[in-house]
Amino acid sequence: RSQISALGTSHLTTATEALSGNDAPRLRNLIGGQLVESQARETIDVINPATQEVVSQVPLTTNEEFKAAVSAAKQAFPSWRNTPITTRQRIMFKLQELIRRDMDKLALNITTEQGKTLKDAQGDVFRGLEVVEHACGMATLQMGEFVSNVSHGIDTFSIREPLGVCAGICPFNFPAMIPLWMFPVAVTCGNTYILKPSEKDPGAAMMLAGLAMEAGLPSGVLNIVHGTNDVVNNICDDDDIKAISFVGSNTAGMHIYSRAAAKGKRVQSNMGAKNHAIIMPDASVDATLNALAAAGFGAAGQRCMALSTAVFVGGSRAWEELLAERAKALKVSAGTEPGADLGPVISKQAKDRICRLIQSGVESGARLVLDGRNIVVPGYENGNFVGPTIVSDVTTDMECYQEEIFGPVLLCMQAETLEEAIRIVNSNKYGNGASIFTTSGVAARKFQHEIEAGQVGINVPIPVPLPFFSFTGSKASFAGDLNFYGKAGMQFYTQIKTVTQQWKDLPSQGLSLAMPTSQ
Numbered sequence: 125r126s127q128i129s130a131l132g133t134s135h136l137t138t139a140t141e142a143l144s145g146n147d148a149p150r151l152r153n154l155i156g157g158q159l160v161e162s163q164a165r166e167t168i169d170v171i172n173p174a175t176q177e178v179v180s181q182v183p184l185t186t187n188e189e190f191k192a193a194v195s196a197a198k199q200a201f202p203s204w205r206n207t208p209i210t211t212r213q214r215i216m217f218k219l220q221e222l223i224r225r226d227m228d229k230l231a232l233n234i235t236t237e238q239g240k241t242l243k244d245a246q247g248d249v250f251r252g253l254e255v256v257e258h259a260c261g262m263a264t265l266q267m268g269e270f271v272s273n274v275s276h277g278i279d280t281f282s283i284r285e286p287l288g289v290c291a292g293i294c295p296f297n298f299p300a301m302i303p304l305w306m307f308p309v310a311v312t313c314g315n316t317y318i319l320k321p322s323e324k325d326p327g328a329a330m331m332l333a334g335l336a337m338e339a340g341l342p343s344g345v346l347n348i349v350h351g352t353n354d355v356v357n358n359i360c361d362d363d364d365i366k367a368i369s370f371v372g373s374n375t376a377g378m379h380i381y382s383r384a385a386a387k388g389k390r391v392q393s394n395m396g397a398k399n400h401a402i403i404m405p406d407a408s409v410d411a412t413l414n415a416l417a418a419a420g421f422g423a424a425g426q427r428c429m430a431l432s433t434a435v436f437v438g439g440s441r442a443w444e445e446l447l448a449e450r451a452k453a454l455k456v457s458a459g460t461e462p463g464a465d466l467g468p469v470i471s472k473q474a475k476d477r478i479c480r481l482i483q484s485g486v487e488s489g490a491r492l493v494l495d496g497r498n499i500v501v502p503g504y505e506n507g508n509f510v511g512p513t514i515v516s517d518v519t520t521d522m523e524c525y526q527e528e529i530f531g532p533v534l535l536c537m538q539a540e541t542l543e544e545a546i547r548i549v550n551s552n553k554y555g556n557g558a559s560i561f562t563t564s565g566v567a568a569r570k571f572q573h574e575i576e577a578g579q580v581g582i583n584v585p586i587p588v589p590l591p592f593f594s595f596t597g598s599k600a601s602f603a604g605d606l607n608f609y610g611k612a613g614m615q616f617y618t619q620i621k622t623v624t625q626q627w628k629d630l631p632s633q634g635l636s637l638a639m640p641t642s643q
């Protein structure tokens with residue numbers, strides 16, 4: 125066991141050592157404020173996707189270690205729950221300051237483990253930081269309601285109370301933002317927490333936990349367990365865990381949703397996507413092409429809100445070639461290289477899957493306008509790179525359309541009218557985001573009103589709301605009813621207690637067994 129105080133920076137130091145040739149460090153769990161070496165025999169390598177170097181090793185947490193983490197969270201709950209909300213908020217104030225202080229270190233760790241460019245990695249941290257800022261106002265957000273004199277001398281009020289031990293299960297694509305969607309809201313509401321970072325890039329979550337402890341979060345309030353399916357199943361099954369936040373694929377998300385719901389838990393599950401952009405012929409050409417290239421290929425297409433399908437309406441179809449020119453000009457390289465626009469995809473398996481889906485499109489009649497499959501990046505020949513790829517003449521029956529590709533691949537479709545384009549989008553099973561590019565208010569209003577997607581952009585390619593709203597994916601992109609962050613995020617992590625009180629001189633009213641009514 126070692127003290128937590130060095131957690132904030134120790135992970136980064138060890139990651140750097142690994143890159144310079146030393147043995148890759150084995151990550152430890154965070155249990156009850158201590159970094160604890162796992163007794164697990166099996167580990168998973170965290171691999172730099174640009175170089176294939178092993179950055180660290182993730183232990184598959186044992187059942188006993190998992191139980192110890194839950195027990196630490198359970199023990200920490202009573203006193204944390206009773207800690208004044210202002211004190212909890214102040215810890216978030218401090219945490220946001222520390223995240224800003226360590227922004228560059230966090231971004232470097234994300235680029236090393238996940239592959240995205242340093243600038244994009246800073247955006248990853250910043251979008252999470254905004255949730256921490258939002259959590260600083262939790263007292264106002266969770267105010268209850270009061271109705272005076274619901275009956276003579278009787279008042280009723282409602283208060284929001286924390287649930288107990290909650291848990292979060294994270295995907296690989298936003299190693300900082302998504303942990304920060306989860307634990308800051310949960311703990312500021314007074315819960316204690318078990319976080320399971322992605323086994324592919326857990327470094328940023330470890331650093332953030334270190335910063336949270338440095339900011340004053342008491343031992344046991346935030347715990348980290350590493351691993352994959354087994355530890356996730358333990359989280360679903362454990363009676364002491366009251367609520368689970370999940371972000372990731374549909375396969376895992378639906379499994380977790382049903383397994384945890386069967387145990388009576390609350391679950392919010394954000395899952396996969398196929399986000400469409402409708403391009404009207406009256407749209408501003410330059411701005412629209414830039415938006416499509418940025419949202420289609422940024423982060424190598426590994427954002428759940430990436431635009432992966434462009435539906436060109438009428439004459440806008442001719443813009444496809446212009447889009448290909450812009451895409452060709454993007455620099456593909458390791459995320460640490462100056463001027464890199466997009467980095468590698470997360471793994472060799474992810475690259476194989478992306479290439480297979482592109483090929484399946486071609487074999488079923490689609491046209492490759494730009495093929496990024498055979499790209500070679502000088503100096504990073506072993507990296508999992510896929511260059512920007514544009515596949516045209518795509519139809520809704522193709523596998524490449526039906527599956528989430530999660531790579532730098534933009535599918536292009538054509539529609540004669542806005543009505544037809546809306547029909548295409550609405551018949552897709554996913555409902556994370558959809559955007560329209562137009563200068564017509566009438567078209568924009570019709571789109572906004574009729575489109576079946578949770579997050580709608582009008583001349584905005586990635587309409588991820590800031591944390592005073594919620595992240596509102598719908599259809600197959602979300603399971604649950606209370607979304608992440610915003611008011612719904614606070615509601616997810618609290619339960620309502622309604623108090624009815626009578627304070628008056630009580631003249632004897634005699635004994636009545638009838639249901640009390642307010643008259």
Ligand code: NAD
Nearest residue numbers: 294295296321322352353356372373376394395396397428
């Ligand atoms: P993933 O589902 O493979 O992994 C997510 C988490 O679930 C990991 O912690 C992993 O260990 C665990 N897990 C995976 N398979 C499991 C199983 N069978 N049983 C139990 N646990 C399991 O997802 P990923 O590849 O890390 O992330 C990419 C996916 O996440 C994409 O589908 C993307 O659209 C989605 N995503 C969605 C949002 C959103 O807000 N809607 C945001 C980011 C990513």
